[in-house]
Amino acid sequence: MMGKIKLILVDDHPLVITGIKAMLEDSTEFEIIGDANDGEQALALVKNIVPDLLVLDIRMPKLTGIEVVQKLKAQGSSIKTLLLSMHDSEEYVLNSIKAGADGYLLKGATKEEIIKAFRIIANGGKFFTGEVSSSIISTIMHQKPLQPKNDFNLTKRELQILNLVLQGMSNQEIADGLEISKRTAEVHRFNLMKKMDVKNPVELANKAREYQLA
Structure with a gap:
């Protein structure tokens, strides 16, 4: 990827956004081009400025991070997305993958892991927190399409x-x-x-x- 990796940060906790901005303040690799406090603001923002990576809190008012990802996918958007969460439960991770997110990272991750996740996803890869079983991720990423529900007993x-x-x-x-x-x-x-x-x-x-x- 040529030039700096452009990020938009979305979190209803200002401290999270402030913390990531401080972390990347002197970075020659990343540039924060916008931020928002909820899912609706995020969708409005990316209509005007397109990031290489959209970093979203998984739980926010109005629209959750997962709902934002789903809406972007439904619109045919190619914006890369990373969900941040306090939770390392398999359910959250699997729902994120099914929604189409490119990554899932715990908020307690180290600076090195956060930067690694940003870099990998912005360049077309996938990154899911090491707290989650890699075998589960592999299963979801490569599973066969779900069989249609035939609740009407159609022949x-x-x-x-x-x-x-x-x-x-x-x-x-x-x-x-x-x-x-x-x-x-x-x-x-x-x-x-x-x-x-x-x-x-x-x-x-x-x-x-x-x-x-x-």
């Missing part, structure tokens, strides 16, 4: 039809693609919507996403 064919409907295909196009009659496609589509208790494609799409079927 394999109905799941297939659902996927095609969500692509905007008509009954005739579904019939042609699956080499079945148009009438059969209509019946499958009717049964699918009845099982999922929806009345139109918009409701179908929304419920499919809600239940991780799309």
Whole structure:
């Protein structure tokens, strides 16, 4: 990475921000380009200035650090994120990874570990506190995608039809693609919507996403 690594710090405890600023005051490697006190401020800030790394407290008012990460990912943002926490529980770490965070670090970490985390994540790597089992991190990072929840007892064919409907295909196009009659496609589509208790494609799409079927 050319030039200084640009950081934005977000924490509802001013002492944390002040402490990190003091730590990096004479740094030739890092530059703090902004700070915020809650998750909503953080999202507003990164719309105007884009850091190489966004450092977030995991527990904040309005929006938590994890919620900020989730919103950035949903927006397609490529900003690297590191969550700071007082907690070394596996649940916090796993939720951070699932949200898409690039790192998780305890607030009690040494200066050397903090700088190492900043450097690794800003340059495209991952960094998770050594207090957490590396085997758990490895499992989450490489796990197979979750299988869709099939709470509506849809058949394999109905799941297939659902996927095609969500692509905007008509009954005739579904019939042609699956080499079945148009009438059969209509019946499958009717049964699918009845099982999922929806009345139109918009409701179908929304419920499919809600239940991780799309």
